[in-house]
Amino acid sequence: MKKILQPEDWGLRVSQDGELMVGGYSAVALAREYGTPLHVVNEARLRETAEDFRQSVETLYPGKTSVHYAYKCNSVPAVLQVIRSAGLKAEVMSSFELNLALHAGHKGEEIVVNGPCKTDDFLRECLENQVRLIVVDSLDELAALNKICLAEDKDADILFRVNPDYTPRGMNQGAATGSRKGCAFGLDLKGGEVTAGFDLLEEMKRVHFLGFHFHIGTGIRDPKDYSRALRCLGPLLDSTRSAGLTITIMDVGGGFASMTTRELTSRELLVYQGIERLPSSLGKATDITFKDFTREVSNTISRYFPENGLPELLYEPGRGIVSPNQFLLLTVHRVKDRPGLRKWLITDGGLGTVTLPTFYEYHEVFLCNDVRRPRTEKVNIVGPVCFASDVVYRNKLMPQVRPDDVLAIMDSGAYFTALESSFGFARPAIVSVSDQGHRLIRRAEVFEDMVCRDLLNQSVKTKEV
């Protein structure tokens, strides 16, 4: 992998004047027009990425396939609209996301529900809207679902989420979704919960088992990690069939890396937090594509099933679709140069706007007004809040930057918007850029938004609640 990526790696280009350009428009001009912080969605490329994923899956797997985009990653309605137009369906975890999917135009049959905390109210809402599948995460949930199905006189198709206890090498704890020690997700394969689930199922008339789901992490760069995880599930697939059950669906989750960003490994994370040392490059892996991933998965799945008994293959990608097709523009307002120490770039987007991802991910940062200026110094980039943790990056290799320069934090499509807060400042606008032009898809927060839930003269209740 290249040490420093170039705008072309995101489908962007650099103008003759050295400015970062997206779909024919200057990033700096967009920043001036709409104000910063500003998220910019590269709309055409987002659609292409989503289509590329869907087509890879359809082309490389001999059976039926479905791609359900993971809403939690980025649930901006206009972004969802683009993804839906590329033929992807929805994966949701909450009432909010279910309603977003319905508003986006999805029918219940295009919606998969997956999450560790489906309350009884939410399960009822899922049944009412006839969602396609409920991915059962725990035995308690299975029992609750059965009870609700009977009470509401409704049927539910389910998958069992299985925790395979497989963690890709080096993956940090905050990204490892398939570890029985590291996270809460799924029925514990090693602890016997899947077998217990089948026992419970035997008594259930309205809950129908269709197959399995597993998810092993996020930012995965090695396609073989999926086959390794599947190997952990092999005996379960055999015993399920031996028991006379049909596996109609295999849902292999998501977690595919964006090729332009990277989750830090556990070791890198501790080193960064301890001595502020970011990795100097994105790693040693060669570039891989969705085709490489889906080829590996397709081949492996095929190996575990007879040709005439291939299950439908479900995917739940999130990060890989949205991450690389959005970036965040920040204005540098002050630069502080302290003799003998690193410079500080004080920007209008810190902890509240870049949120958690820059804690454990390595993102490229461009100087939009002069992309080619050589990177000569390591600096600290911080936000606007009097709060020592209000940090974008410490110890980042950058060109010389001056006040009013505009930075692009690349790959802001995954989890940035989802996790942003109004930490003393309004949440930013989002602009979408395509060949047709640019348009505001989410306006910036204003004072009235920020206090609209506040009630100052509510009468006091005295009843013993």
Next chain:
Amino acid sequence: MKKILQPEDWGLRVSQDGELMVGGYSAVALAREYGTPLHVVNEARLRETAEDFRQSVETLYPGKTSVHYAYKCNSVPAVLQVIRSAGLKAEVMSSFELNLALHAGHKGEEIVVNGPCKTDDFLRECLENQVRLIVVDSLDELAALNKICLAEDKDADILFRVNPDYTPRGMNQGAATGSRKGCAFGLDLKGGEVTAGFDLLEEMKRVHFLGFHFHIGTGIRDPKDYSRALRCLGPLLDSTRSAGLTITIMDVGGGFASMTTRELTSRELLVYQGIERLPSSLGKATDITFKDFTREVSNTISRYFPENGLPELLYEPGRGIVSPNQFLLLTVHRVKDRPGLRKWLITDGGLGTVTLPTFYEYHEVFLCNDVRRPRTEKVNIVGPVCFASDVVYRNKLMPQVRPDDVLAIMDSGAYFTALESSFGFARPAIVSVSDQGHRLIRRAEVFEDMVCRDLLNQSVKTKEV
């Protein structure tokens, strides 16, 4: 300090049935009435705490004093109203916070402006509203302010924020606001920026120097840390007076610990992130009060000034006022018991709701429906999102917990609400409880709130912005 604190340490009590009670109301009943996640503000105690702070300062310092509450810590309007009614003024860092303070009824003369990223627009807004003081954070800002004062034909009273390069022992980087290496704040004392600031000031007719501000961190438990920091500023105070300038105001910032929670030290932070080991107690310090802090500060300040030349003493407390007087109720929806490993408690409030504080702070957690149940096991407490980082606490010593039990995460008053996000779920309601009863002060977010800034049919602009 006690190993495990009791509800009485927060002015709460336990009913005969073992339930956590606040101002005569059961926390569990509040959770059922308003739904969870739910923040509960202990209104009477919040007012007492704020009054206690103000009175400590007034009583123990022989000169004039002012207490400006730091809005960034918790800017919920009803909370601000209580703090204002206790006689505290406002410290703001952004246009949003300035407008909040004005809406809360503060006049400009009661508002101090402090922050590392005051844009020119914001500085203009501050002048328009005749704020009392602008705390200048950088030389660039001083120059910008002067230019604006001249252009707008207005005067500005300022303090210099000085970075003393003093970090209390063990304090982690994310809390150390007075370190020249660790954070961006203030004019660099060691690098000569304060002297350079005075040189610039000489030419300025509309910008008036009134004194100094410093801030050394958050969660400070040792009053002597303030005198140690002041010692770093001693020579500056002398040279300022030698140059014929009067120091009218000394602003010693905030950072006073809440006695019921604690920021982890750098070492504890790495240990927790590396091997999930939380400290087993709150530390060895004995209980201290605001009086202990303000006595130390008053004595030290008095030592640096002649009796007839005492400056006005300004404080900017945040955490110490709000942190202990709010707690967060979560419902445990599922419990997962994995043979040989820790249990998982799956709650409705994770990363989006407890936000950053539980990453680097040690908070007590109570089982509200049975506070006295003995703590017998270490568990992982997580949130509702399919996201491996959606964690409240790993490895927390807890009683046996069952589904539908309600947990109270104590000390949620500082930064929890400020940093919360709508991560797939609606942001929670806030209820205030006093002797008069309970009232909703912020309603929970609903779907319409969550999409109100989204624009799906905005026309595309094609002009070359």
